[in-house]
Amino acid sequence: MNMFSDIKSGVIVDATFGGGGHARRLLNRGGLDVIGLDQDPEAGPNTADLVDNEHFSFVRGSFGNLAQILDAEGIEFVDGVLFDLGVSSHQLDEPTRGFSYRHPGPLDMRMGDGPLTAAEIVNEWSEADLARVIRDYGEERFSVRIARAICKARPITDTASLASIVREAIPAATRxxxxxxxxxxxxxxxxxxxxxxxxxxxxxxxxxxxxxPNGRCVVISYHSLEDRIVKQRFAAAAQTCVCPPGLPVCACNTVPELIIVTRKAVGPEEAEVTSNPRARSAKLRCAQKVAA
Ligand SMILES: C[S@@+](CC[C@H](N)C(=O)[O-])C[C@H]1O[C@@H](n2cnc3c(N)ncnc32)[C@H](O)[C@@H]1O
Incomplete structure (x- = not known):
């Protein structure tokens, strides 16, 4: 993780531990303490080789609760936070998790153990809400047709049936x-x-x-909805003036929190895509906390 190469010591949170590839690379550099965080009950066992490593600890939880998790660990500030977003290869390849349209499995799709499952959305939400989710989160132009087909086919119990209903709902020419x-x-x-x-x-x-101060936040995202949120949040925290346009001199005295390190999102290198085709759509952004 090159974006952390200037950080020679301190604590880095890998907020999406998964199989621990990034966390292990950071630990192997020496000098860093790494907190691995993941909400997936199946991520914990991936730390088996790290249990005796005094520079590593694992917390099961969601990064939306990062502040509370750091409080519980007695940590006020950290030197880096990494988010490698989305699902892990393990989650995608494990049919029982229900993430894959390629393998038959239950309509689950939970990364953690929250109460909402895909089965509930697919079988109980109104056609309008279903269409809205498919349009807004899937950027799918046939969302209305798909939602209608899903509601007509209820109850739907597995991923293979859902994948085939969606396929049939999309005009053949665009499939x-x-x-x-x-x-x-x-x-x-x-x-x-x-x-x-x-x-x-x-x-x-x-x-x-x-x-x-000087700590870095690195985010790897895999679709435009995530990347837009990261880009806008970094930009808002890096603003130097929020005065209304037209004021002759700045009166807001805004102190930016961040400096943007990657002006444009950075894509994967060809070798990375060859070894991991899922990295093709990855976009990395990095920002640094201003010095005190
Ligand atoms: C793309 S994988 C990370 C792979 C990891 N960097 C590696 O080297 O193996 C994303 C991981 O983040 C976890 N995750 C996604 N959203 C999360 C959240 N809100 N809180 C905690 N973990 C999350 C998933 O459970 C998954 O294991």
Whole structure:
């Protein structure tokens, strides 16, 4: 994680531990303490090789609660926070989690153990709410048709049936463009089930507040909805003046919280995409807390 290379010591929170690839790379550099955080009950066992590492600790929880988690750990400020957003390969490849339109599984899609499942949205939400979620979170232009088809086919019990209902609802001529026809609908449901955008907003607020001077926040996102939130939150915290336009001199004396390190989002290198095709859509943004 090059964006943290200037941080030689201190505490870095890997807020999306998953399989721990990033956390291990940070630990292997030496000098850093790493807190791995993940809401997935299946992420904890991935720390088996790290239990004796005195520079590592794992917390099961959601990064929307980052401030409370740091309070509970007795930590006021940290030197870095990493968010590698979305689902892990493990979650996607495990049919029983219900994230994949490629494998039959239950309509679950929970990353943690929250009460809302995809089955509830698909089988109980109104057609209008379903269409709104599919449009807003999936950026799917056939959201109305898909919502109608889903409501007509209720009850739907598994991912394979849902994927085929979505596929049939999309006009045949457009099914071959933009990847699997159910990709956007599945993304939308997953975002709604896990309140992913709300979590990101709360997680970013807490990270920015709890960064020590010169500490860095690094976010890797995989779709434009997430990237837009990160870009706008960083930009708001980096503002130097919020005076109304037309004032001859600045009267607000705004002190920015952040300096933007990556003016434009950084994409993956070709080698990274070759070894992990899911990285193709990754966009990385980094911002640094202003010096005291
Ligand atoms: C893309 S994976 C991270 C992969 C990880 N960087 C690695 O090297 O293996 C995203 C992880 O973040 C977790 N996650 C997503 N949203 C979360 C949230 N709001 N709070 C905590 N963990 C979250 C998921 O459960 C998943 O394990």
């Amino acid at each position: 071959k463009t933009g990847g699997h026809p159910a990709r956007r609908t599945f993304q939308a449901l997953r975002i709604a089930v896990n309140d992913e955008l709300g979590e990101l907003e709360r997680g970013l607020d807490a990270a920015i507040e709890r960064l020590a």
